[in-house]
Amino acid sequence: MSDTPLKDFPVVVTFPVHWGDMDAYGHVNNVRSFTWFESARIAYMVRVGLVGPSAAGADKTVGGGIGPILANTHADYVRPVVFPANLVVGARVTRVGTSSITFEHVVAGADDGVVYTRGGSIVVTLRYATHEKVPVPQAIRAAIEQLEGRSAGG
Template sequence: MNDFPVTVRFPIQWSDMDAFGHVNNARYFTWFEAARIAYMVRVGLVSPEMRKPEGEGVGPIVAATNAEYLRPVVYPAELVVGARVTRIGTTSFTMEFAVEDANSGVRYARGGAVMVTLRYANHQKVAVPAEVRAAIEVVETRVFE
């Protein structure tokens, strides 16, 4: 997880399991979401108490998401989910996620999302705010194209 600047830990609950004896595939998207929100809080795109974008009404919206399941997760386990930004465009940025065992480092899944910055009042795409772009670049400590 050294390549992921934001991580969130999750203990597996018995209720996460499905009828096939492993964590249900939909659960991974919940983990990705939690890591994505933690990342966006860190770069100032959302605040923890925000229920909707305020002020100018500019905030993130998911344009696309995906997951690749590498091996099943079974109870008991403790996971760590990492998030990073791999690309910043004009009105969007691409995120990557990884799910690993918190103790052994075994990778269970990876995924991604394309996030668009949107003015919620009129549902129009807007440029990624300069301060958010700068914060992402600091968090990632690398230069984007």
């Protein structure tokens, strides 16, 4: 992917456009971008151990149960997606705060690299039992830095 708009995205997921994804205007309904963002974001969080069976907070008992919750998402639509198409959707982390992780997303054509949508999202680490924000676990921070190819301080 070195020549694509997703070359700096460590997690990339591929999707075919389905006929049923289109709306009455003859292009893919814009809400699909959020589903694609979500799938790439979840794939990223699985890779760093924030969700999935090996997640740091997989134990849902008292004292465990730490995981992500979506706080914000947005999209900038660059051009409409039409059937047929194969897409690649990237996720990368641009910032890790005290209790939040900021993602950047891009949707592009798998064959030609044409950018269709850019966007982002913020997830907050939450203790589900009490609904309180908690700091992003150090192991998750380290896994993000390693996946992103950055040193643990910058």
